[in-house]
Amino acid sequence: xxxxxxxxxxxxxxxxxxxxxxxxxxxxxxxxxxxxxxxxxxxxxxxxxxxxxxxxxxxxxxxxxxxxxxxxxxxxxxxxxxxxxxxxxxxxxxxxxxxxxxxxxxxxxxxxxxxxxxxxxxxxxxxxxxxxxxxxxxxxxxxxxxxxxxxxxxxxxxxxxxxxxxxxxxxxxxxxxxxxxxxxxxxxxxxxxxxxxxxxxxxxxxxxxxxxxxxxxxxxxxxxxxxxxxxxxxxxxxxxxxxxxxxxxxxxxxxxxxxxxxxxxxxxxxxxxxxxxxxxxxxxxxxxxxxxxx
Amino acid sequence: xxxxxxxxxxxxxxxxxxxxxxxxxxxxxxxxxxxxxxxxxxxxxxxxxxxxxxxxxxxxxxxxxxxxxxxxxxxxxxxxxxxxxxxxxxxxxxxxxxxxxxxxxxxxxxxxxxxxxxxxxxxxxxxxxxxxxxxxxxxxxxxxxxxxxxxxxxxxxxxxxxxxxxxxxxxxxxxxxxxxxxxxxxxxxxxxxxxxxxxxxxxxxxxxxxxxxxxxxxxxxxxxxxxxxxxxxxxxxxxxxxxxxxxxxxxxxxxxxxxxxxxxxxxxx
Numbered sequence: 001x002x003x004x005x006x007x008x009x010x011x012x013x014x015x016x017x018x019x020x021x022x023x024x025x026x027x028x029x030x031x032x033x034x035x036x037x038x039x040x041x042x043x044x045x046x047x048x049x050x051x052x053x054x055x056x057x058x059x060x061x062x063x064x065x066x067x068x069x070x071x072x073x074x075x076x077x078x079x080x081x082x083x084x085x086x087x088x089x090x091x092x093x094x095x096x097x098x099x100x101x102x103x104x105x106x107x108x109x110x111x112x113x114x115x116x117x118x119x120x121x122x123x124x125x126x127x128x129x130x131x132x133x134x135x136x137x138x139x140x141x142x143x144x145x146x147x148x149x150x151x152x153x154x155x156x157x158x159x160x161x162x163x164x165x166x167x168x169x170x171x172x173x174x175x176x177x178x179x180x181x182x183x184x185x186x187x188x189x190x191x192x193x194x195x196x197x198x199x200x201x202x203x204x205x206x207x208x209x210x211x212x213x214x215x216x217x218x219x220x221x222x223x224x225x226x227x228x229x230x231x232x233x234x235x236x237x238x239x240x241x242x243x244x245x246x247x248x249x250x251x252x253x254x255x256x257x258x259x260x261x262x263x264x265x266x267x268x269x270x271x272x273x274x275x276x277x278x279x280x281x282x283x284x285x286x287x288x289x290x291x292x293x294x
Numbered sequence: 295x296x297x298x299x300x301x302x303x304x305x306x307x308x309x310x311x312x313x314x315x316x317x318x319x320x321x322x323x324x325x326x327x328x329x330x331x332x333x334x335x336x337x338x339x340x341x342x343x344x345x346x347x348x349x350x351x352x353x354x355x356x357x358x359x360x361x362x363x364x365x366x367x368x369x370x371x372x373x374x375x376x377x378x379x380x381x382x383x384x385x386x387x388x389x390x391x392x393x394x395x396x397x398x399x400x401x402x403x404x405x406x407x408x409x410x411x412x413x414x415x416x417x418x419x420x421x422x423x424x425x426x427x428x429x430x431x432x433x434x435x436x437x438x439x440x441x442x443x444x445x446x447x448x449x450x451x452x453x454x455x456x457x458x459x460x461x462x463x464x465x466x467x468x469x470x471x472x473x474x475x476x477x478x479x480x481x482x483x484x485x486x487x488x489x490x491x492x493x494x495x496x497x498x499x500x501x502x503x504x505x506x507x508x509x510x511x512x513x514x515x516x517x518x519x520x521x522x523x524x525x526x527x528x529x530x531x532x533x534x535x536x537x538x539x540x541x542x543x544x545x546x547x548x549x550x551x552x553x554x555x556x557x558x559x560x561x562x563x
Binding site: 163169174179182183184185 | 401408449
C-alpha cells in the first residue's frame with residue numbers, strides 16, 4: 001500500500017513537469033496549427049541554460065528566471081528567423097522545418113556543452129526526502145512539482161485575463177477574424193514560441209535536476225507528446241491533465257510491470273495508453289470538437 | 295456627394311489573386327464621413343473582395359491591389375498590413391458571423407479592445423451593452439453556442455470595441471430571421487447617427503440596403519456599373535427588375551414572365 005501511494009505521488013509530481021512541457025506544445029499547436037517537433041530540444045536548451053547560469057554562481061531560482069528571459073528572446077528569434085517567412089505556407093512544410101530545427105538545436109547544444117552528462121553541483125535540492133505523514137517524497141520532486149504548478153497557473157491566468165492572452169486564443173479560434181480586429185498574427189506566433197520556450201526550458205531544468213543533463217533530456221520532451229495528444233491537442237487544461245496522467249502511468253508501469261516485462265515498460269506505457277485511449281476519444285480529453293449548431 | 299468630406303476614397307483599383315486572377319477591374323467608391331454607403335451586387339461580383347482590399351485582409355489570401363489607390367483620411371493604405379489599418383480605425387466585420395467560438399461573448403468583445411488603453415475597456419463594454427442589451431445577458435456564455443442573431447451582435451459589438459471610424463459590414467443580414475435583421479439594422483443606423491461611425495455596407499438584400507443607406511453602388515463582375523442616390527436607384531428599372539424583384543408597374547413579379555436571359559441590362563453596352 002505504501003509503495004502504491006509513493007508511486008502515485010511521484011507520478012503526479014513528475015507529471016507536473018511534463019504538463020509544463022506539454023503546455024508549450026499545445027500553445028504552438030493552438031495558435032498556428034503546427035506540431036512543433038523541436039519541442040524536445042527546447043527542453044534541452046532550457047536545461048543547459050539553467051545549468052550554466054547555476055554553475056556561474058546564481059541561486060537556482062534566479063537561474064530559472066534567467067532561463068525564462070532567455071526563453072523569451074530565443075522564442076522570438078526562432079519565430080523571426082525560421083518561421084515568419086512560412087506564414088501562409090502549408091502546415092506540413094512548417095512541421096518539417098521544426099524537424100530541421102530540432103537537429104540544428106541538438107547540434108548547437110552538443111557544440112557548446114558537449115555530450116557528457118552534467119549534474120547540478122552543488123545539488124540544488126537537498127538529498128533528504130521530505131516526510132509528509134507516512135509518505136516520503138524526495139525534495140527534488142516536491143519542489144519541481146510546486147514550481148511547475150505555479151508557472152502553469154501564471155500562464156493560464158495570462159491567457160484568461162490579459163489582452164495578449166485573449167488575442168492569442170482568438171487567433172487560434174479564427175485567424176482571419178482576429179486579423180480584422182488588428183491582432184498581429186506575427187506577434188501572436190512569436191509570443192506562442194516565446195512561451196513555449198519558457199515553459200519547456202524550465203521543464204527541462206527541473207528534469208535535469210532529477211536525472212542529470214545530457215542529450216536524453218531532449219527525448220523526454222518527445223515523451224510528452226502522448227500527454228499532449230491525450231489532453232486534446234489544443235486544450236491547455238488538457239495538457240495539464242495529460243501531463244499528470246502520463247507521469248502516473250510511467251511510474252505505475254515502472255513499479256508494477258517492470259518485473260514482468262523488464263526493459264522499457266516505463267517508456268512505452270504512455271504511448272500504448274495513448275493509442276488505446278484515442279480509439280475511444282479521438283479528440284483527446286478536452287480537444288476542440290467543432291461546435292456544430294443544429 | 296462632392297460637397298461632403300469623404301473618409302475613404304477608392305480610386306479605380308484592380309485586385310489580383312495569386313498574381314493572375316483579376317477579380318476587381320477598376321472599382322471606385324467614396325464613403326463620406328459619418329455616412330452610410332451601400333454596395334450591392336450578386337454573388338461573386340467582388341463585393342467582399344473590395345472590403346478585404348480596404349481592410350488589408352487580402353494579404354492572407356494571396357491577393358493584392360495591383361493598380362489604383364485606396365485613400366483613407368489622406369493616407370494611402372492599399373499596401374499596408376491589416377494590423378496597421380485596424381489601428382487607424384477601419385474594421386471589417388467579416389461575413390458569416392465569425393465569432394471566436396471557444397471564448398465567451400465578453401471575451402470576444404475584449405479581443406476587439408486589445409488595442410485600447412487599459413482603462414477604457416470597461417467604457418467600451420458599457421457602450422456595446424448599451425446598444426446590444428441582449429449581449430449583457432449572454433456575456434458569460436460561450437460564443438459558439440449563442441443564437442445566430444446574438445452571434446451577429448457579438449461580431450458587430452466586437453468591431454465597435456476597436457473604436458472604429460469606418461466599419462465595413464459584410465452581409466450582416468445573412469441567414470437571420472426578418473425580425474432580427476430589422477433589429478440589427480436599427481442598431482446599425484443608430485450607431486451611425488449617434489456615434490458618427492461611417493459605414494460601408496455590403497448586402498445582397500437590396501431593398502434593405504437601399505432603405506438604410508442614402509447612397510449606393512451596384513457591382514457586377516468586378517466593376518461598378520452604377521451609383522446614385524438610393525431613391526433614384528430604387529426607381530431605376532433595371533435595379534427594380536434585377537435586385538428588387540418588382541415589375542415596371544411596381545407590383546410583385548410573376549415568375550411566369552421572368553425571362554432573365556432575354557432581357558438585356560441597360561448598363562451593359
